[in-house]
Amino acid sequence: MTSRPASGPGAGSEQPDEANAVDGQAGAEEAAAAPRWSRPVALVVAAAFFMENLDATILSTATASVARDFGVQPAQLGIAVTGYLVAVAAFIPLGAWLAERWGARRVFLAAVVLFTLASLACALSPDLVALTTARVVQGAAGAMMVPIGRLIVLRSTEKSELIKAIAYLTWPALAAPVVAPLIGGLLTEHLGWEWVFLVNVPIGALLLVAAWRVVPSPEVGDRHPLDWPGLLLVVGAIVALVVAFELLGDKATVLFGVLLAVVALALGLAAGRWFRRARHPLLDLEPFRVATFRVTNLSGSLYRAVVNGVPFVVPLLLQDGLGWSPVEAGLMLMWVFVGNLGVKPFTTPLMHRFRIVPIIVVATVGLAATFVAAALVGPGTSPVLVAAILLVSGVFRSVGFTAYNTLQFADVPAAQIAPANAIASITGQLAVGLGVALTALTVRVADTVATAEGVGGAATGYQVALVVLAALALLSLPEGLRLPRGAGDSLRRRA
The missing domain is CATH 1.20.1250.20 (MFS general substrate transporter like domains)
Structure with a gap:
């Protein structure tokens, strides 16, 4: 028996209404799922960028005072600067994996806390060994804080608003290296070199409160295992290259710098080859x-x-x-x-x-x-x-x-x-x-x-x-x- 189609005014208008309702619901869900531009989030991440970028360069102005207090030559403090740069570069790939495994918001907040505490440890350091250790921890925290902060902004911003979002995130990288010599000089001269690091404590505390309130909680990604061979290869390449940069600037160590640059190139090529064949590569090329x-x-x-x-x-x-x-x-x-x-x-x-x-x-x-x-x-x-x-x-x-x-x-x-x-x-x-x-x-x-x-x-x-x-x-x-x-x-x- 064949059913007849419904007739009459009520039956004729029922199906379009249902279709419109479904389409409207789908459109609302799509709009809700679309990324939204958030100025407060961008400002919080920009503040984290500024704190990390400022700290990367501000120590150079306090070198003489720190060396005098520690009883070492100013040139010996280069290890504290290099240690920070190496840690920042080496921990960036690990930070990306942590963000996927534990959630970007959680890792970002933890990185702000660690960076602030490491800054306090730098200010309280009694000698060069303690300062260098604290700077390495600080660099590791900065390596997770900055890239993950940008990832949060990118994931919550649609293409048409990307120019506006990136404008907020760019000014810290431009401003920090320029104002660091003046700020570092004023703090060192009037308050002591410890304040080059202590200034991060109140800033970090305010940043943590603001981030806790405004940074969204994106979904956790795939919890795939850590690519240990890829991590070791890329960290080795980055560390060798950063140290090579430092050694190339000194006539006495330029040959060792060249050798390290060659090692970095070889490790980098090996890492690229590994990432192309690994099932869960640390870095997707x-x-x-x-x-x-x-x-x-x-x-x-x-x-x-x-x-x-x-x-x-x-x-x-x-x-x-x-x-x-x-x-x-x-x-x-x-x-x-x-x-x-x-x-x-x-x-x-x-x-x-x-x-x-x-x-x-x-x-x-x-x-x-x-x-x-x-x-x-x-x-x-x-x-x-x-x-x-x-x-x-x-x-x-x-x-x-x-x-x-x-x-x-x-x-x-x-x-x-x-x-x-x-x-x-x-x-x-x-x-x-x-x-x-x-x-x-x-x-x-x-x-x-x-x-x-x-x-x-x-x-x-x-x-x-x-x-x-x-x-x-x-x-x-x-x-x-x-x-x-x-x-x-x-x-x-x-x-």
């Missing part, structure tokens, strides 16, 4: 198939290295080369920060209005031009002109840095955000070490050559280093120019 991610983490790392070399070389040029006082040099470097901060309100509209690749090109060329201008500064140059050069340099620095950091995640699928974030964190951290080490090496080589030839003066090495940094900045462009015309356009679409 799949994001490198995305053109924008690949370019921003290869040639883009060269740009980041250049950017991080400037806060190191400019104060030395002004102090050792031109005879300025440390306070004068620190205050002058603040104009770079003014440029960074001043252009920040315009970076988001700029990248919504124009394509990102041309923005990177203009910012890079402009940045290189300011490096050359800074290299031409002499004893008779007006401080107003020096300030103007550094301010413009800060503007280009901020725009280019933000554009690179935004573009790297533009086309990465949501499922690959976690491994992409881990890779980006590693390349970014290595770029910091590379920038400072390469700049220091250039200064030493230039000074040696100038002395042998009987030419130049006290500022020669620093001037040559700035020109080399300008050339390296331009070398970061060719690969990016090969990107498709529409690269990063998904960021410009409004939700």
